[in-house]
Amino acid sequence: MNLDPELDLVLAREIAAPRELIFECWTQERHIPNFFVPKPHKVTSCKIDLRVGGAFNTTFDVEGNEMANNGVWLEIVPNEKLVFTDTYSEGWKPAAEPFMTAILLLEDLGNGRCKYTAIARHRSKETAESHKAMGFYDGWGTVVSQLEAYAQGLK
Known part of the structure; x- marks a missing residue:
């Protein structure tokens, strides 16, 4: 994958x-509330x-504020890749203020382990910098830890 360090x-x-x-x-909808936000x-x-x-729609409660x-x-490649974006909503309706496209890659490492790679792709350097300043690494890292703990409980 051709990654752009600025975006x-x-x-x-x-x-x-x-x-x-x-x-x-x-x-699966039933799983998302268990890990998707810190x-x-x-x-x-x-x-x-x-x-x-x-559709891939979620609504969050962040300190009493609801965020849709x-x-x-x-793109959907079972057990390997998911790509989703907020650039469009269901029915290919353009979003007024798109933020990013997310790419999730899953690689089997054997012994019940996998490599999890999440990429947040942005339209501009400014948007990427804003996402980084909002706490991308801490927030998405926390989500991965929550996901791992939740998945281990399902095994």
């Missing part, structure tokens, strides 16, 4: 959960229509 933020980690289970957690924040609703162009995040799936 792409990358978080990669080995986690103690099989990629099939991580893929399931990312693609605690104590929480997901209050989720809609997943797992197909290219299908609507998007669509751009």
